[in-house]
Amino acid sequence: MASRYTRLGDQKTSFSAMMGRFGVVTVMNAKIIAHEDIEDQVDKWSTKTAPQIVKELQAATPRCVLETLKIANVTEDGPTKTVTGGQYNNTLIKFGKTATIEIQDALGNAEALEALCGGVVEYSNQLAVDNDAEAIKSSRIALHFTQDFSGPVAILGDSFFIDSLTGEQVPVIIVFYNVSPDSLFNLTQDAEGDATVFDMNGTLNTQTITVGDRDGYNPDTGTGADKTHRTVGVFYSIISKDDAD
DSSP states (O other), rough: OOOOOOOOOOHHHHHHHHHHHHOSSSOOOEEEEEEEEEEHHTGGGGGGGHHHHHHHHOOOOOOOOOOOOOEEEEEOOOEEEEEEETTTEEEEEEOHHHHEEEEEESSHHHHHHHHSEEEEEEOOTTTOTTTTTHHTTTTTTEEEEOOOOOOOEEEEEEEEEEETTTOOEEEEEEEEEEEEOOOOOOOOOSSSSSOEEEEEEEEEOOOEEEEOOOOOOBBTTBSSSSSOOOOEEEEEEEEEEEHHO
């Protein structure tokens, strides 16, 4: 059989070219993974690269999946500290950033409200069979909102950016390593206006991960040109879907 081909490059090449000039035109589908469920892995993230962490998150069981988002915005502020001096009291050093994520879902999701908004889902054990995930979800009998705050979560987003030169949709993975949910929920009921939306916001905490330096680094063997690498503190990463897979 003859081989098949198109004008499209492989995903890694397309991602590299797209990052030169790209557009963001849509939201992500997002998996919410509680740190509580992957505690042993989180403790080792400072020694791992972004693709390695993404592979671990892909293998984890998410608390919920968000597929009906309206917005998913990240806002950074800073600096939290500055050093000034000299005749004109110029700013010499800036230090410290904060970041928040604003998520708005078109539809309510009980498990998402539990993971991000401080809710508690109550189930009927008469309907749940052998801890089967789908059976448990089908046995929901109540959703409570309490004084409690939700624990930290990781968010694994699946989306695409647009290459401005080719118009190609390039798949990307967006990983938010450490999100501290606001754990606040406002219920709005309006008969005449737009349908209600569900806000699930949080603070992005800094996570240390490993990156290669200019001498090169092989994350699979832990070696490089001189076996060196660097660690950096990040809020989130955008990587090629092909690199993650």
